[in-house]
Amino acid sequence: xxxxxxxxxxxxxxxxxxxxDRAARARYGSAFPWGTLAVNVVGSFALGLLTGVASTxxxxxxxxxxxxxxxxxxxxxxETLKLYEGGxxxxxxxxxTGSLAAGLGAVWLGVETAGLW
Numbered sequence: 001x002x003x004x005x006x007x008x009x010x011x012x013x014x015x016x017x018x019x020x021d022r023a024a025r026a027r028y029g030s031a032f033p034w035g036t037l038a039v040n041v042v043g044s045f046a047l048g049l050l051t052g053v054a055s056t057x058x059x060x061x062x063x064x065x066x067x068x069x070x071x072x073x074x075x076x077x078x079e080t081l082k083l084y085e086g087g088x089x090x091x092x093x094x095x096x097t098g099s100l101a102a103g104l105g106a107v108w109l110g111v112e113t114a115g116l117w
Contacts (some may be wrong), residue, residue: 002060009065017070032091033079036072037099043071044103048110053117 021035028034050063076099083092 002057005057005060006065006068009061009063009067010069011065013066013069016066017072031088032083033076033095036075036079037095037102040071040076040099041102041106043067045106045110047071048107048112049114050110052111052114 017035017039020039021033024033024035024038047063047067050059050067054063076095080092080095083089083095
């Protein structure tokens with residue numbers, strides 16, 4: 001039954017990622033991948049938080065399923081490459097450094113927050 005928890009979490013995470021990206025593009029345009037950055041940072045925080053406080057079943061549902069489908073390394077990589085190839089090398093570098101720093105900071109903050117409970 002563990003696999004079912006992962007499937008249910010992913011069934012929520014994947015559409016949430018898509019809708020977040022659409023909303024970010026509608027609001028901020030497509031010059032920078034704000035939607036992907038947002039889901040990756042939120043997912044990193046949530047996974048850090050869950051690591052400290054969640055049961056195994058909750059971690060499967062929300063950590064592996066939801067966060068696994070919500071966050072996306074492949075889209076981050078693709079969008080960074082497209083920025084670079086499109087001549088937006090500064091945005092590409094900002095996406096790499098900003099995503100890495102924000103993701104690491106978010107997961108650290110999640111773990112620290114979980115430690116407070």
